[in-house]
């Protein structure tokens with residue numbers, strides 16, 4: 240009996256050694272939990288695995304994995320770019336509130352003809368312009384001062400998904416509930432990429448390169464606005480490289496510095512450098528990587 244036990248043990252040892260040989264090209268590494276998705280792992284929570292598990296990173300230098308301190312704060316100087324006649328920005332510790340009356344500081348054929356901001360259409364096709372004239376509205380958005388990426392992206396809905404530097408709400412690629420923009424509707428957009436809707440004047444597209452356009456981002460690295468998850472959106476180029484970024488995620492986002500942040504890196508979006516309808520470029524028609532905050536009207 241004793242001899243049999245020994246034989247079983249020897250067999251087991253040979254078997255386990257064989258197993259180990261089979262797995263010899265798998266090298267286990269230690270992975271640290273990254274609960275706040277900032278790329279830094281929590282040294283207190285680790286496991287070993289041959290492949291990187293979801294939610295884990297090889298870095299172990301996160302001193303606070305809850306997401307508040309390790310996340311990058313949105314550079315406050317970015318808000319100096321907002322139209323201060325329409326937009327009031329309040330900083331309250333961990334939150335930023337952006338309130339706007341929605342009135343742009345640029346000319347448009349959508350202003351009432353009595354307004355000194357009214358111009359005849361230069362980009363919009365008169366017969367395709369949507370009815371109504373620009374009027375005062377009320378948009379209020381409160382976002383975290385240090386927004387973080389959510390575990391899953393969120394789709395955007397109809398209505399305001401952000402506020403542009405001019406104070407005008409940013410819309411996505413929908414013109415009605417689950418109705419995509421059409422080339423016909425877009426032909427009524429002004430040079431700012433905006434038009435009227437039931438809730439007021441709003442932008443869908445990047446602005447056009449016309450001489451009347453003196454302040455909106457067109458094919459450059461200027462700030463476009465802030466989206467409802469609290470991340471800033473810039474033009475098609477990034478000031479960190481002075482070129483079109485090549486490391487964007489599916490939402491047009493990446494982590495880098497901008498001209499507002501010095502050397503500090505933070506996550507932000509760019510207008511994706513792709514044509515949407517003919518030669519028009521959408522401001523934002525993809526998913527949000529952060530958690531959307533609701534607009535208070």
Ligand SMILES: [Zn+2]
Pocket residue numbers: 410413414434435436441443
């Ligand atoms: Zn619209």
Ligand SMILES: [Zn+2]
Pocket residue numbers: 473476477478479484493495496497507509
């Ligand atoms: Zn960038």
